[in-house]
Amino acid sequence: MALAAKISGNKYRSFVLMSDGECNEGTVWEAVLLAPVQKLGNLIFIVDNNGWQATGRCDDIMHLNPLADKFKTFGWNSFEVDGHNFEELLNIFHSIPVDSEKPTAIIAHTVKGKGVSFMEGDNNWHYRIPTADDVTRAKAELGLE
Secondary structure: OHHHHHHHOOOOOEEEEEEOHHHHOHHHHHHHHHHHHOOOOOEEEEEEEOOEEOOEEHHHHOOOOOHHHHHHHOOOEEEEEEOOOHHHHHHHHHHOOOOOOOOEEEEEEOOOOOOOOOOOOOHHHHOOOOOHHHHHHHHHHOOOO
8 A cells, every 4th residue: 555655646654553473474574675675654564562472472483572673674764662652652653754765663562451450461362252241340440430
C-alpha cells in the first residue's frame, strides 16, 4: 500500500500493526529490506513487543533483540516506546517527518494482559477464551465495573 501510494502520488501513510513474534517471518524482513530502497517514508510499522508468541517466549524461539537496532541497520527510523503510554505513542506519531524518505518502526514495549493479575504475562491467554467470570474479574481489576 505504501509503494502504491508513492507510485500514484497519493500522500497517505500506511500503518502496519504486528507482533514481535511475527518478526520471525521472512516476508517481514523482505518488506523491511525493500522499504528503504523504495524510500517509503509513508510506511510505519508498529511492533507490539511483548516478548511472547504462540508457543513461548520470543527469545527462546528465535533471538531478534535488539529489534530497534535491526530496523536502524536496515535504513529505518526506529523508536522505542512504552506501548501502554498513549501520550508517548502520540508524541512519536507527531514527530515522524511527513517528508522523510525513511520508513519508520515503532517498537512498542508492552506486557501481555497488563493490568489483569491472572492474565498479565501469561501466554496461555494467547488462545484461551475468558469465561464470563474471567471478564467480570478483569473488568473489576481494570476499574471498569
